[in-house]
Amino acid sequence: xxxxxxxxxxxxxxxxxxxxxxxxxxxxxxxxxxxxxxxxxxxxxxxxxxxxxxxxxxxxxxxxxxxxxxxxxxxxxxxxxxxxxxxxxxxxxxxxxxxxxxxxxxxxxxxxxxxxxxxxxxxxxxxxxxxxxxxxxxxxxxxxxxxxxxxxxxxxxxxxxxxxxxxxxxxxxxxxxxxxxxxxxxxxxxxxxxxxxxxxxxxxxxxxxxxxxxxxxxxxxxxxxxxxxxxxxxxxxxxxxxxxxxxxxxxxxxxxxxxxxxxxxxxxxxxxxxxxxxxxxxxxxxxxxxxxxxxxxxxxxxxxxxxxxxxxxxxxxxxxxxxxxxxxxxxxxxxxxxxxxxxxxxxxxxxxxxxxxxxxxxxxxxxxxxxxxxxxxxxxxxxxxxxxxxxxxxxxxxxxxxxxxxxxxxxxxxxxxxxxxxxxxxxxxxxxxxxxxxxxxxxxxxxxxxxxxxxxxxxxxxxxxxxxxxxxxxxxxxxxxxxxxxxxxxxxxxxxxxxxxxxxxxxxxxxxxxxxxxxxxxxxxxxxxxxxxxxxxxxxxxxxxxxxxxxxxxxxxxxxxxxxxxxxxxxxxxxxxxxxxxxxxxxxxxxxxxxxxxxxxxxxxxxxxxxxxxxxxxxxxxxxxxxxxxxxxxxxxxxxxxxxxxxxxxxxxxxxxxxxxxxxxxxxxxxxxxxxxxxxxxxxxxxxxxxxxxxxxxxxxxxxxxxxxxxxxxxxxxxxxxxxxxxxxxxxxxxxxxxxxx
RNA sequence: GCGCGAUUAGCUCAGUUGGUAGAGCAACUCAUUUACACUGAGAAGGUCGGGGGUUCAAGUCCCUCAUCGCGCACCA
Numbered sequence: 001x002x003x004x005x006x007x008x009x010x011x012x013x014x015x016x017x018x019x020x021x022x023x024x025x026x027x028x029x030x031x032x033x034x035x036x037x038x039x040x041x042x043x044x045x046x047x048x049x050x051x052x053x054x055x056x057x058x059x060x061x062x063x064x065x066x067x068x069x070x071x072x073x074x075x076x077x078x079x080x081x082x083x084x085x086x087x088x089x090x091x092x093x094x095x096x097x098x099x100x101x102x103x104x105x106x107x108x109x110x111x112x113x114x115x116x117x118x119x120x121x122x123x124x125x126x127x128x129x130x131x132x133x134x135x136x137x138x139x140x141x142x143x144x145x146x147x148x149x150x151x152x153x154x155x156x157x158x159x160x161x162x163x164x165x166x167x168x169x170x171x172x173x174x175x176x177x178x179x180x181x182x183x184x185x186x187x188x189x190x191x192x193x194x195x196x197x198x199x200x201x202x203x204x205x206x207x208x209x210x211x212x213x214x215x216x217x218x219x220x221x222x223x224x225x226x227x228x229x230x231x232x233x234x235x236x237x238x239x240x241x242x243x244x245x246x247x248x249x250x251x252x253x254x255x256x257x258x259x260x261x262x263x264x265x266x267x268x269x270x271x272x273x274x275x276x277x278x279x280x281x282x283x284x285x286x287x288x289x290x291x292x293x294x295x296x297x298x299x300x301x302x303x304x305x306x307x308x309x310x311x312x313x314x315x316x317x318x319x320x321x322x323x324x325x326x327x328x329x330x331x332x333x334x335x336x337x338x339x340x341x342x343x344x345x346x347x348x349x350x351x352x353x354x355x356x357x358x359x360x361x362x363x364x365x366x367x368x369x370x371x372x373x374x375x376x377x378x379x380x381x382x383x384x385x386x387x388x389x390x391x392x393x394x395x396x397x398x399x400x401x402x403x404x405x406x407x408x409x410x411x412x413x414x415x416x417x418x419x420x421x422x423x424x425x426x427x428x429x430x431x432x433x434x435x436x437x438x439x440x441x442x443x444x445x446x447x448x449x450x451x452x453x454x455x456x457x458x459x460x461x462x463x464x465x466x467x468x469x470x471x472x473x474x475x476x477x478x479x480x481x482x483x484x485x486x487x488x489x490x491x492x493x494x495x496x497x498x499x500x501x502x503x504x505x506x507x508x509x510x511x512x513x514x515x516x517x518x519x520x521x522x523x524x525x526x527x528x529x530x531x532x533x534x535x536x537x538x539x540x541x542x543x544x545x546x547x548x549x550x551x552x553x554x555x556x557x558x559x560x561x562x563x564x565x566x567x568x569x570x571x572x573x574x575x576x577x578x579x580x581x582x583x584x585x586x587x588x589x590x591x592x593x594x595x596x597x598x599x600x601x602x603x604x605x606x607x608x609x610x611x612x613x614x615x616x617x618x619x620x621x622x623x624x625x626x627x628x629x630x631x632x633x634x635x636x637x638x639x640x641x642x643x644x645x646x647x648x649x650x651x652x653x654x655x656x657x658x659x660x661x662x663x664x665x666x667x668x669x670x671x672x673x674x675x676x677x678x679x680x681x682x683x684x685x686x687x688x689x690x691x692x693x694x695x696x697x698x699x700x701x702x703x704x705x706x707x708x709x710x711x712x713x714x715x716x717x718x719x720x721x722x723x724x725x726x727x728x729x730x731x732x733x734x735x736x737x738x739x740x741x742x
Numbered sequence: 743g744c745g746c747g748a749u750u751a752g753c754u755c756a757g758u759u760g761g762u763a764g765a766g767c768a769a770c771u772c773a774u775u776u777a778c779a780c781u782g783a784g785a786a787g788g789u790c791g792g793g794g795g796u797u798c799a800a801g802u803c804c805c806u807c808a809u810c811g812c813g814c815a816c817c818a
Contacts (some may be wrong), residue, residue: 142790147813177808218814287817291818294818297818354802364816510813514770542754574755575755576754582812592767595778599778599780601777602781606778610777649756650767652765
């Protein structure tokens with residue numbers, strides 16, 4: 001081993017320019033990456049202002065902006081994060097090299113509900129509960145916990161090579177962010193876009209909070225389905241425990257079977273806890289085909305029933321309390337949790353002869369909390385709601401007029417569908433970890449008021465006002481993220497960098513996040529939030545299966561970086577990964593690209609060692625000019641791929657060119673020329689090899705920034721901007737701010 | 743129920759405006775001190791899910807069916 005190194009060492013030194021001894025060993029990402037990242041960060045070039053100041057970017061250059069989807073500050077990065085960092089960094093580096101005024105704003109998300117759950121689990125392990133703590137203490141603890149973790153997340157982003165401007169980093173609970181979000185609430189309240197109302201919300205009894213539609217999931221359950229005698233009717237239900245207060249029986253107005261019963265007709269009948277008087281309601285929402293075509297309604301605990309009750313102005317009564325226990329209306333069942341009450345109620349119905357039959361295997365979907373899988377109990381609750389219709393219409397207009405383009409384009413349809421069918425958005429959350437809603441609520445008339453300055457004490461009705469203790473839904477603040485991370489309401493950066501150029505994020509956020517950002521930017525600044533939306537798919541394991549903790553197939557990207565190097569991971573995530581499509585990430589795949597990094601390293605060694613000590617570039621002869629021209633055509637092709645967001649193709653093309661054209665053909669065919677005695681051909685060929693290497697490094701840089709920058713630092717002198725033996729030199733240009741080849 | 747996506751080599755996937763089917767990995771044959779074994783050369787492998795249509799020409803456009811995946815909605 002030792003001997004081998006010595007021989008090649010002497011050989012190299014004899015007939016070539018000074019070569020960095022590092023080049024004589026295989027490429028070592030571990031030794032390189034942190035060092036290079038530090039050089040980049042210290043150069044200041046992640047910040048477009050510095051680029052202008054140092055003359056790297058023209059101050060009139062076209063801006064290019066990406067706002068980073070802020071990773072959850074409470075945890076480490078997962079494979080999906082590695083993909084988004086890679087894609088956004090590719091775009092950022094490419095546009096920076098094109099000379100554009102390029103800004104990538106990093107961020108960190110407090111991730112309200114999610115983080116609180118993580119912290120609650122921690123409390124649970126310690127035998128504590130948030131319900132026994134003072135709100136301020138809990139907030140402080142979660143804050144410290146999050147801030148500790150935030151550093152790890154940021155460091156992970158750095159290890160992935162992200163060339164984002166850390167000086168502009170925003171955290172979703174930064175004081176200015178909190179202030180602005182509260183001001184937005186105030187503005188919307190004054191513009192009559194926010195109202196306080198008693199409406200059905202998704203209530204999670206475990207977490208003691210309401211949830212938006214995107215925080216709930218459907219789960220298929222097979223449960224018994226009960227047919228009950230309700231006076232002259234047979235009604236059906238899967239939830240007999242909600243039926244105590246049912247005093248309205250609804251029928252479709254055109255249902256001939258029940259034509260004899262008139263709207264508003266009173267019927268006396270025997271029910272679970274004794275005789276009641278039921279009222280017949282005719283409503284078109286009743287499905288004649290389903291069950292018996294007759295249903296009783298429970299407006300407090302069902303959206304559809306609530307809507308019917310609203311239409312006919314019917315009474316609404318709470319049956320189940322906030323912990324999931326039955327209220328006094330349930331009579332003898334009062335205080336029993338609904339999960340235990342059902343069989344008891346069925347037993348009683350049976351005894352009373354009210355149970356007609358049971359379908360044992362009724363398949364249906366139930367709504368569950370997306371975090372704890374607890375069945376959601378719809379409840380009527382006094383909450384803040386955003387009127388979505390007028391806002392969504394503006395978003396639709398923006399998309400229809402082509403101001404926002406989607407990659408892949410079929411997501412535009414999905415976006416449209418969501419904007420067309422949106423319902424009012426509940427923004428109140430009963431959790432601590434979030435931005436407080438700056439509002440007061442009247443104890444008497446129950447009206448709510450925005451009160452930014454916290455100065456109102458008495459309601460116009462004379463009632464006493466209490467402070468709203470709720471916080472905003474996370475998406476209320478992250479919906480304003482393109483604005484907030486650019487300093488809104490301050491316009492210094494906004495005027496330059498907004499609308500942002502690209503919003504790159506996971507395809508699952510097409511509902512949760514994308515529409516809200518469009519809406520808020522249009523509302524607050526009369527601009528779209530971004531001109532392009534690039535959606536990536538999921539990163540799955542090598543078998544194509546979704547990564548999950550329960551399956552134990554979760555891959556930590558930093559672990560892969562440790563083994564294969566960041567560059568290898570990055571390009572493995574990109575090649576062949578079309579937008580919107582899921583990717584199966586295998587170690588073999590990454591290993592192949594680790595080999596590629598080394599191949600490039602060896603190409604460099606060959607090129608450098610074939611140059612004489614005193615080398616000056618010459619003009620290319622006809623044959624070499626032709627080879628160069630072919631590469632230039634390829635570069636043009638790759639450039640248009642970059643412009644059209646086809647990174648999966650661009651990456652594959654440069655990979656293929658470097659390995660199979662440059663190394664396998666051009667270098668192999670150069671050997672006889674370089675060994676020959678025709679000095680003119682030799683110099684031409686040496687020039688060619690050096691130029692192809694230079695251009696290759698530039699094209700490859702956005703994809704594999706570390707190895708390319710490292711090699712660039714060893715490039716031999718040209719125009720006195722490079723030194724011979726490598727290492728940082730003053731005024732030396734970094735590859736990251738070199739110009740993209742034309 | 744409505745919508746979206748997928749179906750191409752053993753595996754993972756590309757295939758941009760229709761113009762002779764591609765890559766990576768795996769497997770196969772050969773090369774063995776080479777810039778690089780983290781290598782090179784070569785060969786093999788596909789009626790592009792089925793059926794129909796448009797066209798001089800279809801993996802690509804249209805219709806239809808099947809299978810898989812995902813999303814949304816209803817669910818008394």
